Structure formats: structure tokens, C-alpha cells
Amino acid sequence: MPPSIHPVDLIGALRHKHLTPAIVFLTSRRACDDAMQAFQRSQTNLPPARQQAIASVLGQLVEQYPSIAEHPLLPVVQRVGVAAHHAGHLPSWKIAIEELMRQGCLDAVFATTTLAAGVDFPARTVVVTQSSVRKTRDFTDLTIGEIQQLAGRAGRRGKDLVGFAVVTPSPYIDLGVITKGLTGQPEPIDSQFVISYPMVLNLLKAHPLDQIQAILARSFAQFQLNRRAEQLECKLDQLHVQMEPYGPRVCTDWITQWQVFDHARKQKASRVHTRQAGGTRLAGPGRREPPELAARLHFLTPGRVIGLSKGRGVVLRQYRSKGQRSPTVTVLRPGGAVTECPAASVTQIFDRIFEVEETPAYPWCTGQSLDSLTHQVSELPVRMPVLPILVQEEPEESEIVQTLTDEFPCPTCPSRPACQKDHAAALRLRQEVHRNQKTIQALHTGLWHRFQKRAEVLQQRGYLTPTCRLTDVGEWARLIRIDHSLLITELIRADAFSGAEPQILAAIMASIAHDDDRPGAFPRMSQGLASLLGQVRQLAESLAPDEDPPLLRADVAALTERWIGDPTLTWIGLCRVTTMAEGDIYRLLARTLEYLSQVYQLRETHPGLADTASKAIKVLRRGVLEELP
Amino acid sequence: MTTDELEKLLAEQPVSRLHRLAHGRVYRHFRLGKRRLIETLLRCTPEQRSGLESDLQALIQEESGTQQPARERQKPAISRTGRSEWSPAKPASPVEPEPAESPADLTAFLEGIGVPEPKPFVPDAWQEEALEALAVTDVVVSVPTGSGKTYVAIEATKRAIEAEETVIYTSPLKALSNTKFTEFSRLFGADQVGILTGDRRDNAQAPLLIMTTEILRNLLYDAAGGEIDVRLDTLGLVIMDESQYIADPERGVVWEETIVFCPTQARLLLLSASIGNPQDIADWLTSIRPTPCHLIRHHRRSVPLRAGYLHPSGKLTPLFRSVGIPRAPHSPLHPEAKRLFAQYEEETLRPGSR
Ligand SMILES: Nc1ncnc2c1ncn2[C@@H]1O[C@H](COP(=O)(O)OP(=O)(O)OP(=O)(O)O)[C@@H](O)[C@H]1O
Ligand SMILES: [Mg+2]
Numbered sequence: 001m002p003p004s005i006h007p008v009d010l011i012g013a014l015r016h017k018h019l020t021p022a023i024v025f026l027t028s029r030r031a032c033d034d035a036m037q038a039f040q041r042s043q044t045n046l047p048p049a050r051q052q053a054i055a056s057v058l059g060q061l062v063e064q065y066p067s068i069a070e071h072p073l074l075p076v077v078q079r080v081g082v083a084a085h086h087a088g089h090l091p092s093w094k095i096a097i098e099e100l101m102r103q104g105c106l107d108a109v110f111a112t113t114t115l116a117a118g119v120d121f122p123a124r125t126v127v128v129t130q131s132s133v134r135k136t137r138d139f140t141d142l143t144i145g146e147i148q149q150l151a152g153r154a155g156r157r158g159k160d161l162v163g164f165a166v167v168t169p170s171p172y173i174d175l176g177v178i179t180k181g182l183t184g185q186p187e188p189i190d191s192q193f194v195i196s197y198p199m200v201l202n203l204l205k206a207h208p209l210d211q212i213q214a215i216l217a218r219s220f221a222q223f224q225l226n227r228r229a230e231q232l233e234c235k236l237d238q239l240h241v242q243m244e245p246y247g248p249r250v251c252t253d254w255i256t257q258w259q260v261f262d263h264a265r266k267q268k269a270s271r272v273h274t275r276q277a278g279g280t281r282l283a284g285p286g287r288r289e290p291p292e293l294a295a296r297l298h299f300l301t302p303g304r305v306i307g308l309s310k311g312r313g314v315v316l317r318q319y320r321s322k323g324q325r326s327p328t329v330t331v332l333r334p335g336g337a338v339t340e341c342p343a344a345s346v347t348q349i350f351d352r353i354f355e356v357e358e359t360p361a362y363p364w365c366t367g368q369s370l371d372s373l374t375h376q377v378s379e380l381p382v383r384m385p386v387l388p389i390l391v392q393e394e395p396e397e398s399e400i401v402q403t404l405t406d407e408f409p410c411p412t413c414p415s416r417p418a419c420q421k422d423h424a425a426a427l428r429l430r431q432e433v434h435r436n437q438k439t440i441q442a443l444h445t446g447l448w449h450r451f452q453k454r455a456e457v458l459q460q461r462g463y464l465t466p467t468c469r470l471t472d473v474g475e476w477a478r479l480i481r482i483d484h485s486l487l488i489t490e491l492i493r494a495d496a497f498s499g500a501e502p503q504i505l506a507a508i509m510a511s512i513a514h515d516d517d518r519p520g521a522f523p524r525m526s527q528g529l530a531s532l533l534g535q536v537r538q539l540a541e542s543l544a545p546d547e548d549p550p551l552l553r554a555d556v557a558a559l560t561e562r563w564i565g566d567p568t569l570t571w572i573g574l575c576r577v578t579t580m581a582e583g584d585i586y587r588l589l590a591r592t593l594e595y596l597s598q599v600y601q602l603r604e605t606h607p608g609l610a611d612t613a614s615k616a617i618k619v620l621r622r623g624v625l626e627e628l629p
Numbered sequence: 630m631t632t633d634e635l636e637k638l639l640a641e642q643p644v645s646r647l648h649r650l651a652h653g654r655v656y657r658h659f660r661l662g663k664r665r666l667i668e669t670l671l672r673c674t675p676e677q678r679s680g681l682e683s684d685l686q687a688l689i690q691e692e693s694g695t696q697q698p699a700r701e702r703q704k705p706a707i708s709r710t711g712r713s714e715w716s717p718a719k720p721a722s723p724v725e726p727e728p729a730e731s732p733a734d735l736t737a738f739l740e741g742i743g744v745p746e747p748k749p750f751v752p753d754a755w756q757e758e759a760l761e762a763l764a765v766t767d768v769v770v771s772v773p774t775g776s777g778k779t780y781v782a783i784e785a786t787k788r789a790i791e792a793e794e795t796v797i798y799t800s801p802l803k804a805l806s807n808t809k810f811t812e813f814s815r816l817f818g819a820d821q822v823g824i825l826t827g828d829r830r831d832n833a834q835a836p837l838l839i840m841t842t843e844i845l846r847n848l849l850y851d852a853a854g855g856e857i858d859v860r861l862d863t864l865g866l867v868i869m870d871e872s873q874y875i876a877d878p879e880r881g882v883v884w885e886e887t888i889v890f891c892p893t894q895a896r897l898l899l900l901s902a903s904i905g906n907p908q909d910i911a912d913w914l915t916s917i918r919p920t921p922c923h924l925i926r927h928h929r930r931s932v933p934l935r936a937g938y939l940h941p942s943g944k945l946t947p948l949f950r951s952v953g954i955p956r957a958p959h960s961p962l963h964p965e966a967k968r969l970f971a972q973y974e975e976e977t978l979r980p981g982s983r
Contacts, residue, residue: 004941004977013943018742091804098808122775124742127939145873149902152774155932161743163932167948168939169973174662175962179948182936184958188905189876193885206853218889220875223913335669336655337677383878478854481847590803597828617828628807629824629831 005168007035008042011082011108014125019164020107022125025150027133027170029581032084032110036073039080046081046107054078054105058096065092067571067624077106085111088581092627104159113142113150125164126154131177140382141174145189147181187381193221195447197547198485200454201463201470201478209468216447228351228385229443236436239429246426250415255426258419261408293327298435299349299387300329302365303356303373305380307348308341314354314377316364318343330364334378338363351385351439387439457546461490479601482594484512486547487540492602496535497609502616503564504529505609508536509595510560511552514588521579525558526565533557556580556588563589564619571623586624593620630682632671638685639667644971646688654681663974734963738935738947752784753777755925759898760784762923763866767897767914770925771907777931778900782868783816785898790821790836794865799842799887801874809870810839825859833859842869846883849890864895872899875910893919903928928956938966941973 005013007024014020026032045051055078062069071093077083083097083106100106101121109123113133128150132139142150155163167178203212216222251257297318300306304315306329313331316338321328327343354376357366365373410416458464463474470478477489488509491497497505507529525533533554540549559578563569575582596613603610630638639647640663647666654677655661655669673681752760755772759781762768770778782798789796798813800806806824814822823832825840825848838859840848845867852861867887875884891897897914901907907926914922936948946965949955962970 004973005939005943009943010939013939013945017739017945091807094804095808145902145904149774151934151936152902152930155775155930155934157775157777157931158747159744160932161741161745163930163934164937165934165954166937166939166945169941169970169977171977174665175970176662176665179960179962180958182948182954183956183960186903186905188909189873191885192876192878192881194882196882199882199886202850202854206850206855215889218917220885220888220910220913223916224909227909333672335672337669337672337674339674478850481843481850594827600828621828628803629810629826629829 004170007038007110008044010127010168011039012044014127014166015107019125019166021101021104021123022108022127022166023101023121023123023153024108024110024127025113025129026110027112027130029086029088029112032086032112033088035110036076036082036084039082040076042080045079050081050105051078053103054081054100057100057103057105061096061099065096065627067092067627068096070572081105081107083109085109086583087112087587088583090582090586090624092624094583113146122153122156124154124156124160125166126151127166127168128178129168129170129173131174131181141177142181143187143382144181144184145186147178148186151182190381190383190385191219191221191224192383193219193447195450195454196485197454197458197463198478198481200451200458201474202481204455204464204468205470205475205478212451213448216451219447222447224385225443225446229440232436232440232443236433236440239433239436243426243429243433246422246429249419250413251409254415254419255423255430257408258410258423259427261410262423264408293344296346296349297327297343298431298438300327300343300346301353302358303353305350305352305354305377305384306331306346307350307386308345309347312348312350312377312380313339314356314373316356317358332363332370332373332377334374334380336370336374349387351387351443352380387442457486461486463489476602476605480598482513482598483515484540484547484550487512487536487543487550488595488599490539490543491536492599492606492609494539496532496539497612500532500612501528501565502612502619503561504532505599505612506564506592506596506616506620507557507561508532509599510588510592511536511554511557512550513591513595514553514556515551516584516587517551518580518584520553520555520559520584521577522555523558523562523577525554525561529557529561530554559585560589560592564616567619567622589620589625593617593625596620635682635685636667636671639670642685642689644974649688650681650685734947734965735945737952738937740952752780753931755927756781756784759923759925760788762925763896763898764788766920767899767918767922768925769872769899769901769907769911769914769922771901771904771910772925772927773930774902775931778870782870782898782900783813785866785868786813786817786837789866790817792865793863794836795860795863796837796866796868797845797864798837798839798868798870799845800839800870801842801877801880802871803841805870806839806841813837813839842874842883842887843880846887846890849887852892853890861892864892866898867891867895868898868900870900871902872910873901873904876904888914889917897922938963938969940969944969 010024011020011022014022024035026035058068058074058078067090068074073083083100085094085097097106097109098121101109101123113130128147132141151165154165165182167175203215207215246255248254300315300318302315302317306313306315308331311333313333316330316332318327318329320326329341329343329346331339331341333339354373355369356373357369359365363370410419455464455468458474459466459468462471463477465471473493477485480488482488507525511533533552537552540552543549555578559574559580562577563574575585578585596617599613600610600617644663644666647663647670651666651670654673655666661669670681756777759768759770763785770781772778786796786798798809800809803826810822810824817837820832821835821837823830823835823838825833825838825844827844848859848861851858869884869887872884875881888897897918899910907924911922911924934954935952936954937945938948939945946969947963948966950961950963
């Protein structure tokens, strides 16, 4: 969304108040380009001396980056002293704009927020026009850290006495998000550790299996998991103290004993009851949930943060619905709504519990709790650790009942009144202890389990021996250290590229590497590429249980085939066959280059393939792709 | 009323009326903008929904009753076609009384713009502290943007090169690597700086090597697997710029791998913009590295920052009551900014205005 103020007026207002140079962050590339067009039409020209300064800086850069000289935006930038900077541009152009900005030649740059971390130039003023940013599919609110990274570009050390962050509204800006971002503390960061196939292969190349767990334990991920486990251990200690009055009685494990006895008693009663009701068997209280659901129920306790298909919430209570008697939870959603959802609809259980003061009636907690929870739930970080849930097989209930129904000492036991009275509290405590113990264990062994899962797949596919050493295949496969490595190595093993020309290999790598789903036009591709791409798609699909398939877009494959297949094709000629932005084409080819150079690493085991890759690399690196190392 | 109809009706209401409606329903409703307010109201449970709808109708009737003839009030607010037949409240009844202009605040806000006197370069205390600590151990620097982290990197590099050690500088982005390559080549001399990418190695024997974090991770894997490529045995310093990337969902893991496999004889220098828990990162390094990590952290901006609000009309006001940016969340907004923003929302969010 463009800001509501016209870009020329915006810069005019800033100039008037001596607030330039400025970086104006806009939501989209489109908005940045539109702003430039507005300037192209306007007659706000720079004085000749300043135009001259821009020309001279650009003149120096042209030597290193020849593509700048022909850039269509060059005349406007020079005339009005304003530029756009976003991922749709070539890196060389962005470098030129950054240099102009560093030298103080420009009054303003329109940039997209997505690039904020990579934008390495400051200004006197930063203009913020939005409070959310498009991440993958949805718009997400900017985090405090992101807002401070944006606003922090204002005020150049040594060049400004003071910097300004100016907010100007655009439709759907939320001032609350921005003021919170400006005044608040940045969010703590969490590890995003994932275990990939190349990681498993490379670790096992260098270390024997019995050392791996210790190596994984050195990750930041495990460090943070341990922290959480420590907190739970403290809680566990407290629980043990609370458990003290419920130690052994006449029977050592009186809690279980009473539970089973009580259950058997009820079962009997209900059986009698159903018979009286006409002999039909009802799916009554004895009904059991599938083990996955049963395992989760322990965790769906008041205060627990959970994910639902739409958004997240905090559990206020767990109960069984009246008719179906299926487990249900009452959930507090961000914004304060209290909703009822079947426990089966919970998609994630997060490793976070808030304090709740429970009450027996709606809204199931004290008003004070509700207020603070509402506040906390709307401030949840974007990413939170999810609890791994271990599913435990339990013995068939009916078996227990059958064997034990008539064998209880309880009815005549002297401890019976005490057991009856304490049972509910003791059981709740004990369940909580178990839950905590399970969670702690999951926190300690989670990474290792994930590693084992990956290793198993690699064993099944012949990259690892049953004792987790690298096979001959594993030895070379570990050199492919990019996304979708499994697909690439499987393609190589299936001889998919034997006899393929450089442009075909490059085209396939491009379709594997490109992960942007912005639509592009569709230049024609060769028969050979079309049929190979079909094969790759099939293989990717068959690997889907073990590795997420890449987009495998035909248009980017066709584009790459053109570039490599025809060494006389110019950059401008290439840009003309697609609707993709220059910067996106550049990124596509640069990533393809990276993938090809990984294939080239296999030169010892696959000399033919490596040779094809090297030919493709040589042709690929020409024109603008040669400008940067 | 369907959710869409209700949403449309809510969007037609002035913000003040939405706040009245939200009172007692939405926690801290007065902090929410119009869009948020509507979203939140729409999220109520089905039981609460009917109450909400009837209250809304009541509010509409009550406030517009004086202006509308009785028979019009009987009509449904939304017709079948979804177009509103109810004329929106006149902006003539303002949300808040218009406060008097306060040019004094604006003057204070814009006071002191300019270029500082050129001063000889004196390193900040935290920069010195970082360099001193780096002589013996790993350092994590978490300070605001534009504070001068590069100076620490450059000075530390100088010292390491003098001690005939190899230095590796990593950044998350190729573009940034490139900028730094140019900058460092100018500073140290072209023969002293090399750059490594997936398919190219320029001057790979130089004492200062620039690369993306992924390339360094691969080098470390190769070394662990027995293949030595770049001379890691003389490695004395590894600088990881923009290391808040460790929290990147896709690439963060590469930072962790690099740190875990970083040779013990080299010191690590992690440079990052402000993050909430740099102490955690430092504690983690302490737990896995031979020497306890030193953390440098502060929130002082080297150039003070102020926040303003620019209305689409071109009118500029301070955003907060105070001249600088207050450090407390929920700090009061400048009344003029608040009024102008409310006015903006009124104008843009009413259907048919865009
Ligand atoms: N001690 C100092 N005194 C004066 N100016 C300094 C000092 N240290 C650094 N500077 C200047 O501050 C400016 C910003 O420094 P630098 O680019 O290193 O910031 P940074 O902390 O890396 O920020 P970012 O988070 O944006 O990467 C530079 O122009 C630098 O010359
Ligand atoms: Mg920096």
C-alpha cells in the first residue's frame, strides 16, 4: 500500500524542514517504483552542482559495474536526487545507490522493509509508512527488533546531531505496533536449529556415532532447551514437596490402586446401567481417545499456550462436551475472545505456560487473570518452541478391569476414608509430576531423536551403513550442502543428468534452487528439458515424505536454459523474455551458480557431471553476473 | 447478520463509537487502532455476538437518532445488496475537541538539526572494552544500529594481522560481503583482503578473508572431514557481522554450526544489532568455548533519535509528548499526533472514501 501522502509532497515536506536525506520504507517494490514514476513526472530538479556530484560518483562506479551506465533510472536519479532501492534491482545498482547515499548525494531513497537488515546506509530521517510486512504468504506485524532496525538507520554518526523517525500513515497502518516498536525492548531470539541431511552426513564423516549427541548438545538450540528443562526441574522439586503428604500408605502405590478400584467400581455401575437401559452398548464414559490425542490431553491444562488452525490461544480449562463427551478445551484468544474448541483441533502445543487463577465458572479464571492473560496472549512472540509429545501405548482398559474387579482390598481397608479424600489431589499432583518429567526428557533428547530420524532415512536410502558410517554414496553426497540436497543426490544417483547439456543441468538446478513464488512469464523450453523436468517432479514427489519438494517452476528453468544455451544473449535480451524483475533474475542465476558449484565439487567421483557443471558456470558468469565476485 | 455484514457495519462507524462498543468487551481497547478494534470485536464468541450486534444498533440509534427521522431508523442498517443505506455520522461532531496548535512543541522537536563540528576520532569506551576483551576471549557486541561496530571489527583485524593470524569476516548477505570487501581493500590494501564465494576464490591466501557464513560453515566441515583448504590452523579471529541472523528461520542453523565448529584457538567476535537476550548468546558461548565470553551491551544511541508524525496534509507534529523517544512502552502520544491520526482513520476507513 502506498502512503497516503504523495511521494513528491512527502519529500517536499521533509526538505522544507531540513529532514533530508531520508530513507522511506514502503511495503512493496511496486510502491517504490510508483514513487519514482511520480518523481519522473515532477519538475523538482536538483541544482546543477548537485546533479554534477551525482554524475561524478556514478562515473567512478561505472568502471567497476558497467551495467550502471545503461540503467534506465539513471537520468531521473541524477535529475531529482531521489532513488528506489529494492530486491527487484540488480545488486550493482543497489550498491551504486548505497554509495550515493553514503556520500550524501541523494535526498531520499524509497526502499522495501524486507531488505532492512541488508541496507547498510544511514540517513538523517527514516520514514515508516507501514506496521506489517509480507512474510511468505501473510502479512505479519513488524517485530520490535525490526522496527528498531529500521528506525535506527536515522541519524548518521558524525554527520547528524539528531536523527528522526517519521511515521506517515498508509491504509492499514497500526500506530500501536509502531509506537510499541519504537519504545519497547527488542524481543529475545530463539534458536532455529534444524537437522538437515547434509548435516548428518558431515557430522558422521568427522565423528563416530557415539559422539554425535554430545556435539548436538553444544548447539544454541540445546542450550535454550536445557534452560527450559532447568525451570521445569525447579517446578518438579516443588511438586515433590507438595507430594510429601501423599506418600505410601497401606499399599505403597495407593494412588494407582485407588484409581483402578474406583474406575472398576464405576465401570461396573455403568454396565449395570446400560443393561437396564435396554441392552444397547453405548459409546459411554469408557470410550478411549486415540493415543495421540490422549497423550496431548495431559498438556492441555489451564495456562498452556496452544496453536489452532487459525491463530493461537491460552487454555482456560479442559472438559468433556455434553453430548459427545469428546475432550474439549476453552481457549482465550488474542483480543480477549473466549472460545470452545475440540481438543482434536489443537495443532500445536507450545512450551509455554502462563499463570492462571482458576475459577469454577465462566470465564474459568479470575478477572485479573483474564486481563493479564489477554495482554500476554496478544504479545506472544512470533515463534515459540513447540513441545514434542511422546505417545505412550497404554494397556487395554478392559483387561485391567477384568482382572482386578473383584480383587481389591480397598472396601475393607482402614486407609479407605483417607484414600478417598486425598485421591483427587494426589492424582493431580502425580499427573503433573509425570507430565513434567516427560517434558524434561523430551527437551533433553529431542534433538538427538531428530538426528536419528534423519539418519534412518539416509540408511534406508544407502547413504549410511547400518552402523552409521558413510557409504561410498554418502562420501560424495555430503559435499552437496544446499537445500533439497536429497533430491539432487538422488537425481545424480538415478543418472538423470548423464549426457545432459550444460544448459539442461543448469535449468534443472535453477528450478530446484528458486524458492520465490512471484509469478513469471513462460518462455519456451526445449523438449529435452521439458521431459527431464517432468522426471524431476516425479522424483521430488516420491521423496516428499522425507524432504519437502521444491517449487520446480518451469519458467525459471526455461529462462536459465536460454541464458546458458545462447552465449550471445544479452542481459537486456534475457530480461525481455520474462516478466520477472531484473533483481529476481539475477538472484535466480546467482543461486543456480551456487548449486552448480556444489555439483562441481563432485569432480573426483563424477568427472563427467562436474565438467558439465563447470561449462555451465563459465557461460552463466557473463555480463552483469561477472560484476560481483 | 453475517460476519462480513457486521464487519462492514463496524467499518462505517466512527472510532469513538467503536470504543464505546468495545468498552468492557475488549481489553485495553483504547490502545487499539480502528482496524485492530474491528478485528478484535469480530473475534467474539457466538454468544457474545448477538449482544454486540444489539448494542451496536442501539449506539447507532442513540447517537444518530436526533438527526434522523423516525421511519428511517426502523430500516435495517444493511440492505440485501450489502450497501449501506444509513448515512454515516457527520464529521461535524468531532471525536475529540481540537486542541490548540502547539508550534512550541514542534520547534523543540526540530531544534538542533545539523552537522556536528568535525572532531578527532576517539573510540567509545565500549569499543575499547570490546578490543581489550578480544585479546583474550570471545566477544558478543549487541548495541544499537549505527553505533560503530565496524570500528571494532577493523581494529581487531589490524591487531590480528600484526600478530600474523588469519582473520575471517562473515556476513549474511553477498551484497554486504561485497561492500565490506571494497571497504576493507581500501583500508588494508588489496593484497591483504580475499573474498570467497561458492565458485570463486579471489586472493584466498590473504590474511583477511571475507565470505558468507555458509561458505565458512562449509570450510569448517571440510576441515573436520580431513580436507584442509584455507589455512585454518593460523585462524586467529572470526568476525560474524549481523549475527542476529542466528534467529533466521531458514539460515539461522548455519550460524550455530559455524560457532560450534569454530576452531578453539580462534576468537569469535559476534556483532549484532540490539536483540532481547544477548546474555543468552554469551552464556551459550561461555558454555561451549574454552574461555568465558565477554558481553558488550548497551541501548544508548550515538545520535539521539526523535519520532514525528507526518499527516498526509503535510503537517508534521511530534509523535510522543516528550522530545526524544520515551523508553517506556505505552508512552503517551502527542495529542496533536493522536488527533490527526484519528482523523486519518476516520477518512480512509469509511467505505467509498477510497
Ligand atoms: N568512536 C566513534 N566516534 C565517532 N564516530 C564513530 C565512532 N565509531 C564509529 N563511528 C562512526 O559511526 C558510523 C557508523 O558505524 P558502523 O557502520 O560501524 O555502525 P554499525 O554499528 O555497524 O551499525 P549497523 O548496525 O547499521 O551495522 C561510521 O560512520 C563510523 O565512522
Ligand atoms: Mg555494521
